[in-house]
Amino acid sequence: xxxxxxxxxxxxxxxxxxxxxxxxxxxxxxxxxxxxxxxxxxxxxxxxxxxxxxxxxxxxxxxxxxxxxxxxxxxxxxxxxxxxxxxxxxxxxxxxxxxxxxxxxxxxxxxxxxxxxxxxxxxxxxxxxxxxxxxxxxxxxxxxxxxxxxxxxxxxxxxxxxxxxxxxxxxxxxxxxxxxxxxxxxxxxxxxxxxxxxxxxxxxxxxxxxxxxxxxxxxxxxxxxxxxxxxxxxxxxxxxxxxxxxxxxxxxxxxxxxxxxxxxxxxxxxxxxxxxxxx
Numbered sequence: 413x414x415x416x417x418x419x420x421x422x423x424x425x426x427x428x429x430x431x432x433x434x435x436x437x438x439x440x441x442x443x444x445x446x447x448x449x450x451x452x453x454x455x456x457x458x459x460x461x462x463x464x465x466x467x468x469x470x471x472x473x474x475x476x477x478x479x480x481x482x483x484x485x486x487x488x489x490x491x492x493x494x495x496x497x498x499x500x501x502x503x504x505x506x507x508x509x510x511x512x513x514x515x516x517x518x519x520x521x522x523x524x525x526x527x528x529x530x531x532x533x534x535x536x537x538x539x540x541x542x543x544x545x546x547x548x549x550x551x552x553x554x555x556x557x558x559x560x561x562x563x564x565x566x567x568x569x570x571x572x573x574x575x576x577x578x579x580x581x582x583x584x585x586x587x588x589x590x591x592x593x594x595x596x597x598x599x600x601x602x603x604x605x606x607x608x609x610x611x612x613x614x615x616x617x618x619x620x621x622x623x624x625x626x627x628x629x630x631x632x633x634x635x636x637x638x639x640x641x642x643x644x645x646x647x648x649x650x651x652x653x654x655x656x657x658x659x660x661x662x663x664x665x666x667x668x669x670x671x672x673x674x675x676x677x678x679x680x681x682x683x684x685x686x687x688x689x690x691x
Contacts, residue, residue: 429688437664456652458513462506469499500559511551515544527686543592550585583610583617620662
């Protein structure tokens with residue numbers, strides 16, 4: 413799509429550009445706070461279908477358990493398995509929908525990091541068109557794997573497979589989707605690069621994933637036992653305030669990673685794009 417050229421929301425003198433990605437992140441957050449706040453609101457709306465499916469699944473499970481007299485652990489596990497079987501498909505669909513819509517958000521973030529003019533509607537549509545499918549593939553793969561893991565009767569097997577999913581497959585899926593924002597590579601080249609990048613950035617990638625998922629996990633796992641509606645409200649608030657800024661921070665980090673391992677040698681026009689030429 414040919415982009416219409418018009419004045420950016422804020423004009424920059426090249427010499428005023430930040431020299432590092434962390435400095436750029438805070439500059440953009442300060443200068444475009446209203447835009448990022450609006451994007452965060454949209455991101456929360458995109459995540460709402462998944463939270464609703466999660467809400468009905470947990471409500472169904474609590475209702476079943478409450479109706480039983482002195483249920484043992486095996487009975488509770490069977491009720492949990494049944495709830496996962498009923499609502500798991502909805503979770504996969506909701507995550508795939510979120511991934512598709514979030515690909516448009518990431519496109520806007522990329523334009524910010526590259527110091528390009530921002531056209532919210534046009535950039536969002538371009539993101540859906542250019543990388544929406546690969547975001548869906550990556551996110552739906554993880555959601556489907558989690559759905560299948562949850563169908564196991566053994567809690568130990570669930571824990572082991574979930575740990576494997578988080579430690580190995582999710583980092584690859586993350587870097588697979590992020591590459592599609594910047595490059596037009598074949599599926600297998602993208603997958604190969606994703607494996608290499610996940611290994612090279614493993615500690616930071618795991619930290620970012622932990623920061624993203626831990627609050628939601630804590631709300632669902634522990635706070636639902638205290639206040640079911642309170643836990644749901646907390647997760648809803650997190651979806652508005654947490655996902656977008658943290659995703660933007662990790663996308664900024666990914667720019668530095670791509671500069672180091674890909675752009676300098678293979679895409680020199682992308683190298684340090686949006687930063688001052690002489691740091």
